Every structure is written in structure tokens, then in C-alpha cells.
Amino acid sequence: MQRAYKYSEGSQLGEMAIVDTFTKLIFGEEEDYSASELQIIQAFRAADANVLLDNHRNMGEYLRALGVREMIELVSVVQEQLLSETASLTDPAGHLLPGNTGYQGTSQPA
DSSP states (O other): OOOOOOGGGGSTTSHHHHHHHHHHHHTTOOSOOOHHHHHHHHHHHHHOGGGTTOOHHHHHHHHHTSOHHHHHHHHHHHHHHHHHHHHHHBOTTSOBOTTOOSOOOOOOOO
């Protein structure tokens, strides 16, 4: 059985990357986060004001308290946030605009 291809499935910022990043936050991994994981965390902050000023540990506690449906909805909201951020950095053909690195995050407290 074939399934429809989703744009985000091959992306470093797709649903599975968001879930993997949330899992790292939930389990309190304090290791260095990759640039794409930090971008996901930044999109999480932009998408949900409840975690806007939280450190990674508090973000993990917040995620642990969510129900399954809430988590699924949050993944979708964060993915939409990432897509809107990416769209603002690229031209209509999908190329980065001059001066953009594709990473909008800032260093975050652990």
C-alpha cells in the first residue's frame, strides 16, 4: 500500500525530527543540541507562549504533562511554525535569501 508523500518527511525539520527533539527534552538530555534541534526548540517557544521563557528542563516537564492528543496537536503547530519561518527566509524557488543562514535560534539556557 502506498502513502502520500509529505513535504516534511524528508526534511530535517519534519514531524519525526520534532518528536525526536521533544523526546530529548522530555528525558532531560543535557547534551548539545544540533542546529536543527535548536531551531525546533525556538519554533516551540514561538508556537506556545507557555514555554517562551523556559529552559530545556522546564520545557521537558511541560511536554511530559501533555496528553497524547495535545502532543500531536503541538507537533503540528510547531511544524507549521517552522514552515512559516522557512518561507520567510527563502525566495519562491526555495533558495535562501542573501544574508540568511537558515538558522534563527539563539543560544538557550540548559
